[in-house]
Amino acid sequence: MSVDEASVTHGSTGAEEPGWDVDPDDESGVAMAATVGRQIKAWREAAGMRAGEFGAAIGCGEDLVYKVEGGRRIPRPEFLDRADEVLGAGGKIAMLKREMAEVRYPKKVRDLARMEARAVEVGVYASHGVHGLLQTEDHARALLEARQPAYSQGEVERGVAARMARHAVFDREPSPALSFVQEEASLRRPIGGVPALRSQLERLLEVGHLRNVSLQVMPLRCEAHPGMGGDIEVLKFGDGTAVGRSPGAFNGRPVSDPRQLRILELRYGMIRAQALTPRESLTFIEHVLGET
Incomplete structure (x- = not known):
C-alpha cells in the first residue's frame, strides 16, 4: 500500500497514440490487455479488414492497431467504442471497457x-x-x-x-x-x-x-x-x-x-x-x- 501515491508507469505516449503502454511487471494487466487485443484482432479479421484500413476507419494509425492487438497498448474507451461500431460487434467490443477500466491504472x-x-x-x-x-x-x-x-x-x-x-x-x-x-x-x-x-x-x-x-x-x-x-x-x-x-x-x-x-x-x-x-x-x- 502506498500512502497517497498515484504512481504512473513510464513509457506512455501522448495524444498522437491514444492509450497507455502496458506495464510488463503487471501480470494481470499484461494478461488482460493480451486477451482484449486478441478479441479485437479476431473481430477485425472476421470483418475482412486490414490493420491500416481498420485504423483509418476508427481514426488512428496502423501502428496503434498492431500495439493494441498485440497486447502492448491499453486502448482508451473511445477506441473500443469506435471499433465496436466499425466492426459491427453489437456491443461486444464496447463492453471490454469494463475490463480495461481497471487495467488502465498503475x-x-x-x-x-x-x-x-x-x-x-x-x-x-x-x-x-x-x-x-x-x-x-x-x-x-x-x-x-x-x-x-x-x-x-x-x-x-x-x-x-x-x-x-x-x-x-x-x-x-x-x-x-x-x-x-x-x-x-x-x-x-x-x-x-x-x-x-x-x-x-x-x-x-x-x-x-x-x-x-x-x-x-x-x-x-x-x-x-x-x-x-x-x-x-x-x-x-x-x-x-x-x-x-x-x-x-x-x-x-x-x-x-x-x-x-x-x-x-x-x-x-x-x-x-x-x-x-x-x-x-x-x-x-x-x-x-x-x-x-
Missing part, C-alpha cells in the same frame, strides 16, 4: 483503490500535501506535472485519472468512516495557481460536511506532534483486519501486525487530539478561502 494505485474500497474505516494524516482522496483534478495534475524526472503528458493524465477514480470511496454504501488530518501548510500552498487553490479549499469544505467524514486541520502553531515523521494511513476492514503505513515507522513498509498497527493508531490518535476539532477546522478552511 498496479500500485489499483491495489490501493481495492483496499480503500473494502475498508470500513480510513484514517489519514497528510503531512505535506492534500491527500489523494481529497485532491481536485487540477491539484492532482499540477502535482504530477511538477514531478522530476518529468512525466509525459500521457503519464500525467493517467495518474490524474487514477487518483480521481479513488474518489469512489465517498459514494460507497454503506458509507465507510473516513477521517483526515491535514497540515495547515497544505491549505496555503497555491499548487496549480490561486484559482486551483480556491477550488481545492472548496472541495475540502464539501467533503468535510459529509456525515461520514471527519476533517481536521493541524495548525502551524502546534510546535511538535507525533506526525513529524511523515504521513500516516490506517485502513480497517470488515473482517477485523487492518493495514497501515507511515514513512516514519517500520522502514515505510505496509504493516498488518496488531502490535505494529497499535503504534500507528497511537500516533494518529494523538495527532487528532492535537489538531483543531472538525467544526473548528471547517471554520479555519473557510477563513483561508476568504483570504485567498
Whole structure:
C-alpha cells in the first residue's frame, strides 16, 4: 500500500497514440490487455479488414492497431467504442471497457483503490500535501506535472485519472468512516495557481460536511506532534483486519501486525487530539478561502 501515491508507469505516449503502454511487471494487466487485443484482432479479421484500413476507419494509425492487438497498448474507451461500431460487434467490443477500466491504472494505485474500497474505516494524516482522496483534478495534475524526472503528458493524465477514480470511496454504501488530518501548510500552498487553490479549499469544505467524514486541520502553531515523521494511513476492514503505513515507522513498509498497527493508531490518535476539532477546522478552511 502506498500512502497517497498515484504512481504512473513510464513509457506512455501522448495524444498522437491514444492509450497507455502496458506495464510488463503487471501480470494481470499484461494478461488482460493480451486477451482484449486478441478479441479485437479476431473481430477485425472476421470483418475482412486490414490493420491500416481498420485504423483509418476508427481514426488512428496502423501502428496503434498492431500495439493494441498485440497486447502492448491499453486502448482508451473511445477506441473500443469506435471499433465496436466499425466492426459491427453489437456491443461486444464496447463492453471490454469494463475490463480495461481497471487495467488502465498503475498496479500500485489499483491495489490501493481495492483496499480503500473494502475498508470500513480510513484514517489519514497528510503531512505535506492534500491527500489523494481529497485532491481536485487540477491539484492532482499540477502535482504530477511538477514531478522530476518529468512525466509525459500521457503519464500525467493517467495518474490524474487514477487518483480521481479513488474518489469512489465517498459514494460507497454503506458509507465507510473516513477521517483526515491535514497540515495547515497544505491549505496555503497555491499548487496549480490561486484559482486551483480556491477550488481545492472548496472541495475540502464539501467533503468535510459529509456525515461520514471527519476533517481536521493541524495548525502551524502546534510546535511538535507525533506526525513529524511523515504521513500516516490506517485502513480497517470488515473482517477485523487492518493495514497501515507511515514513512516514519517500520522502514515505510505496509504493516498488518496488531502490535505494529497499535503504534500507528497511537500516533494518529494523538495527532487528532492535537489538531483543531472538525467544526473548528471547517471554520479555519473557510477563513483561508476568504483570504485567498
